[in-house]
Amino acid sequence: MSVVKSKIGIMGGTFDPIHIGHLVTAEAVRIEYLLDKVIFIPAANPPHKQDQQVTPAMHRYIMTVMATNSNPYFFVSDIELERPGLSYTVDTVTRLIGRFGAQTDFYCITGADAIQELPTWEKVHELLELCHFIAATRPGCNSTLDDVITHFGLQGRKRIHRLATPELEISSTDIRDRVKNGLSIKYIVPESVETYILKEGLYR
Numbered sequence: 161m162s163v164v165k166s167k168i169g170i171m172g173g174t175f176d177p178i179h180i181g182h183l184v185t186a187e188a189v190r191i192e193y194l195l196d197k198v199i200f201i202p203a204a205n206p207p208h209k210q211d212q213q214v215t216p217a218m219h220r221y222i223m224t225v226m227a228t229n230s231n232p233y234f235f236v237s238d239i240e241l242e243r244p245g246l247s248y249t250v251d252t253v254t255r256l257i258g259r260f261g262a263q264t265d266f267y268c269i270t271g272a273d274a275i276q277e278l279p280t281w282e283k284v285h286e287l288l289e290l291c292h293f294i295a296a297t298r299p300g301c302n303s304t305l306d307d308v309i310t311h312f313g314l315q316g317r318k319r320i321h322r323l324a325t326p327e328l329e330i331s332s333t334d335i336r337d338r339v340k341n342g343l344s345i346k347y348i349v350p351e352s353v354e355t356y357i358l359k360e361g362l363y364r
């Protein structure tokens with residue numbers, strides 16, 4: 161008897177703050193790949209952001225919960241927050257496989273900019289054996305997507321999938337700058353996140 165595997169999307173990020181670009185991308189991948197759920201995983205200590213100041217994880221976690229709450233397929237995990245040291249995706253996926261068992265296929269959802277960095281990720285070949293990568297198009301970052309797939313040869317063609325998603329020119333960096341300069345962030349973050357940022361005085 162064949163067992164139907166479940167499919168889980170993993171949306172990792174700094175989410176400083178989470179915005180509509182993250183949400184639209186995750187939902188597009190969920191629908192296209194028929195995912196049972198998408199787990200948003202805020203990074204405690206992102207390896208590629210060691211040289212910049214990141215908002216305390218608790219705030220980023222709370223905003224991620226608020227932003228995803230209304231979608232019945234979206235969940236948030238604190239798996240990287242409870243682990244000290246740098247947050248490597250390979251460790252996170254290994255732990256999730258331990259938790260959900262071998263009857264689950266994992267799909268890491270990333271923007272085209274993040275996928276370009278993939279060759280530098282910790283134990284990347286091991287990681288590509290553990291999960292698929294869905295590279296969602298992002299304005300200004302799509303031209304070298306195929307180069308990354310080629311870089312990994314057969315493993316790349318098998319495991320990295322390009323998906324055209326609605327391209328929203330939104331970034332957390334821009335949102336932080338807008339708040340700092342007193343500009344509106346309405347409609348580029350969920351209303352609950354906007355309220356939280358203003359109330360807690362983040363990014364001023």
Ligand code: ATP
Pocket residue numbers: 172173174175176181182185269270271272273274275296297298299327328329330331332333334
């Ligand atoms: P920052 O400007 O601080 O780097 P960001 O907007 O890039 O923030 P991250 O938390 O760094 O957000 O990104 C988490 C993941 O979401 C990454 O895989 C990134 O490529 C993807 N992502 C972020 N914004 C978008 C967007 N507008 N469209 C598609 N993917 C996105």
Ligand code: MG
Pocket residue numbers: none
């Ligand atoms: Mg980023």
